[in-house]
Amino acid sequence: AQTVTQSQPEMSVQDAETVTLSCTYDTSENNYYLFWYKQPPSRQMILVIRQEAYKQQNATENRFSVNFQKAAKSFSLKISDSQLGDTAMYFCAFMKRNSGNTPLVFGKGTRLSVIA
Amino acid sequence: SQTIHQWPATLVQPVGSPLSLECTVEGTSNPNLYWYRQAAGRGLQLLFYSVGIGQISSEVPQNLSASRPQDRQFILSSKKLLLSDSGFYLCAGQGGFSYEQYFGPGTRLTVT
Numbered sequence: 001a002q003t004v005t006q007s008q009p010e011m012s013v014q015d016a017e018t019v020t021l022s023c024t025y026d027t028s029e030n031n032y033y034l035f036w037y038k039q040p041p042s043r044q045m046i047l048v049i050r051q052e053a054y055k056q057q058n059a060t061e062n063r064f065s066v067n068f069q070k071a072a073k074s075f076s077l078k079i080s081d082s083q084l085g086d087t088a089m090y091f092c093a094f095m096k097r098n099s100g101n102t103p104l105v106f107g108k109g110t111r112l113s114v115i116a
Numbered sequence: 117s118q119t120i121h122q123w124p125a126t127l128v129q130p131v132g133s134p135l136s137l138e139c140t141v142e143g144t145s146n147p148n149l150y151w152y153r154q155a156a157g158r159g160l161q162l163l164f165y166s167v168g169i170g171q172i173s174s175e176v177p178q179n180l181s182a183s184r185p186q187d188r189q190f191i192l193s194s195k196k197l198l199l200s201d202s203g204f205y206l207c208a209g210q211g212g213f214s215y216e217q218y219f220g221p222g223t224r225l226t227v228t
Contacts, residue, residue, distance in 0.1 A: 033215055043154075043204060045219035091159060095215065102210065103150060103175070104217055108159040 002027045002094050006107035013082045014115050020067075021077045021110050023092030031097035034068065034075045035104070039089040048090070051075065053097070082114045118143035120209050120220035128226045135180075135194040137205055137223050142188070144211030149190040151182055154204040154222075166190060202227045 003026045013019035025034070036048040051059045051068050059066050063083075067076045079086055092107040119142040129135060141147050148167050152160040162175045164182035172182050179198050183191045190207060204224050208217040 035216070037219075043222050043224075045160075045206060045208075045222075047216055047218065050216060095217075097215070102148065102215065103162045103165055104160070104208075105162075106159040 002029070002096070002105045004092050004094050004105055004107035006090075006092055006110050008110045009108075010111045010113070012113040012115055013079075015082055015084060017082055018078060018080045019082055019112065021079075021090050021092075021112065023075045023077070023107060025073050025075065025092070025094050025105075027073070027094065027096075029096050033095045033097060034066075035093040035095070036064070036066070036075075036077045037091045037093060037106075038086075039091065039109070040085075040087070045091075049077065079112075084114050084116060086112065087114045088112060118147065118209055118211050118214075118218055120207055120218055122205075122207050122220035122223055124223060125221065126224045126226075128228060129197050130228055131199055132196045135192070135197050135201070135225070137192040137207075137225075139190040139192075139207030139209075139220055140188055141190075141209045141211070144188075144209065146187060147209040147211030149184065150208040150210070150217065151190065151192050152206045152208065154206060156203070160206065164192070197227045199227050201225065 005024045032053045034051045038046045049061045063080045065078045089109045091109045093104040121140045150165045151163040166184045206222045207220040210217045
């Protein structure tokens with residue numbers, strides 16, 4: 001079974017600064033996907049960024065980027081130029097690459113507060 | 117792109133009463149559908165998933181059941197709610213050639 005660990009329950013960052021959220025995972029699979037989801041106070045889960053394990057290049061979406069280290073099973077999220085609207089819970093998630101059903105396995109989340 | 121609808125948004129029910137939460141999907145056909153539950157201050161736990169009409173798999177044995185009467189409809193039910201059923205319930209869909217899961221707005225259930 002796969003597990004996802006987020007070791008930072010809470011973090012804070014000054015606006016316009018950069019912050020990195022950590023995520024490690026455990027799997028025996030070789031083909032999989034990794035995701036970061038954001039859950040603001042509205043509790044809507046929003047997909048922030050995704051990474052295919054077979055791709056060596058780190059994914060980037062505007063101010064969000066990841067550092068994917070496959071051998072170390074590490075998948076951290078970097079938020080640059082943090083904004084007040086980035087305040088939210090952030091969840092790291094793992095999904096096997098499969099032709100059929102593919103549930104997500106989530107970490108317990110990191111609560112990020114952006115401070116003015 | 118697909119859109120996931122859920123209702124109701126909030127629900128307060130007494131212990132022992134029945135439950136029905138509905139999820140519908142727009143923008144894709146034959147999606148994989150999922151029910152997750154999020155307890156306060158915790159991550160998401162997969163409850164049920166479905167790869168097609170009438171096909172339901174349960175991840176965690178409990179007081180809940182799920183059904184998929186139509187391709188883009190997924191229902192979470194209970195005959196008798198327990199206090200421990202309180203939580204935030206999220207429906208997610210995964211469709212077409214996309215491997216990404218998109219979530220509905222969720223239902224906050226409080227059992228009193």
